[in-house]
Amino acid sequence: MSSPGPDPRLSLRDNDLSSRDMGPVVRAASLRGLPALVDALGGDSAALLARFGVTREAVSSDDAVIGVRSAGLLLETAAAELGRPDLGLLLAERQDAGVLGPLAVAIENARTLGEALASASRFLFVHSPALSIAQVADPEEVRGVLAVRYGAAVDGAAEPLPLPPQAADLGLGLLHRIILLLHGGPYGLRSAHLAHPPLVPVTRYTDFFGSDVRFERPAAVLRLPAALTAAPVAGGDRLLRTLALDYLESHFAEPGQTVAGRVRGALARSLGSAPPQVADVARLLRLHPRTLQRHLAAEGTTFEAVLDEVRRDAAHRLITTTDLPFAQVTAMLGLAAQSGLTRAVRRWFGTTPTRLRAGRRGS
Incomplete structure (x- = not known):
């Protein structure tokens, strides 16, 4: 594959999460764990990353960013060449909120899961302005259930566009893992929805999410008990959360807000x-x-x-x-x-x- 042109690594400064050369970007940390996973599956991570102009140093950094399109193509290519269509789920199993950088501090030190989700929704643009998390009405219209929707935010559209399948599996899988870790165990997930068809036997998805998984739906969502938003997050530090929110507010004002x-x-x-x-x-x-x-x-x-x-x-x-x-x-x-x-x-x-x-x- 030919060189992608501009160096895909950028310094992440205030509001520096887009590039006229690359288009929308995402923190390179979103691929954290991928090099080791590729090598463990018998691939050559250095060669794979190099084809997309990504280095191990960028993936390990809390500051580097890469193009969203490049990140999605890299995941799809790795899944195809390694013969592991569940690559997105495998990578999600290796990650936690730490890949979100300073946003992780605000999430992990929230008082309640509702606060954590609100922080993720409000500040996900710090991780990537091309992604969105939002609490929405339950698509199944079941009383006492709300949905947390994950997808690609495009030009402020009300409904996010579907992500490439591996990126969708990774993103929704990581969101599920973060809620699981904050709650300290199973949180009563009613079902998970994905926009694409199953990439592997459905049991792989149900084992990962611990619930029913439905495919080819309008959006990727986790359907949660609405009362879960009031559930406390153990071990949170209010001072750390305040400092994290203060930092995010002062350093990452959303463009145009x-x-x-x-x-x-x-x-x-x-x-x-x-x-x-x-x-x-x-x-x-x-x-x-x-x-x-x-x-x-x-x-x-x-x-x-x-x-x-x-x-x-x-x-x-x-x-x-x-x-x-x-x-x-x-x-x-x-x-x-x-x-x-x-x-x-x-x-x-x-x-x-x-x-x-x-x-x-x-x-």
Whole structure:
């Protein structure tokens, strides 16, 4: 294969996660474990990596990035030449959250699995702006179940495009492994969905995920018990998490994101953990509180309005997709009393929390 042209390794600096020469990029650490795996399967990892302009040093680095397309082609080529169509799953078994760099610190030190998933969703662009994780409604429409969707984010599209099969197996497999490790064991996975047909006997997938696996679906998702978002993460350090989030916020502002969007993300992560204050969010965003308020005013909104939107969205998700007691929902929204939840739900949705939940059950 001819040389890919530009050196695919780049220094990962603030927002330096795209290249006009390569297109979208991903941290080279996403391939961590691949060289050893290829060699263990009888291949020549040095020669394989060289064909795609990737070095072992790049894969071991926390700073290097490579083209998303090159990474996908490398996985597909390795799987075909080694005769291991389950290569993506094999590599996922060798990885953990550490491949995500600074994002791993925020995830592993979250208070709850919900916080960890929110951090992954908010900051996955630090790993690659071409990838996305999002909590979405259950595609099977089962009450008390939510789906975590993984895919390729393209130009802000609402629905991610399918990834190459090996990349999809690796990404969804790694997401499953991270949740498993954070939870300390099986977490009640209902089923996993993949967009491609099975690459190996289905039992290989069911053994890996420990649940039913369904193929040729619209998107790659893990279907989880909605109540799992409240499950605690053992061993987390709040100070480390705060420092990690502070670092991510200050060093990796998402390209094109508004100040309101950054405030919304900060509030969504901290909702229910402490009274939401302008000064605290401003400090996280490295802005003076008055400067933050001026930016929000220029965007046609206020801190209070953004907070209300965040609470509204969280309330709808918690009420319609979980069976959590309303007192717990109240606390998770950072409201002082359950009567405040009732008033807010009436204002947002024109009904009561009980009727909103019942309406979802009857739909």
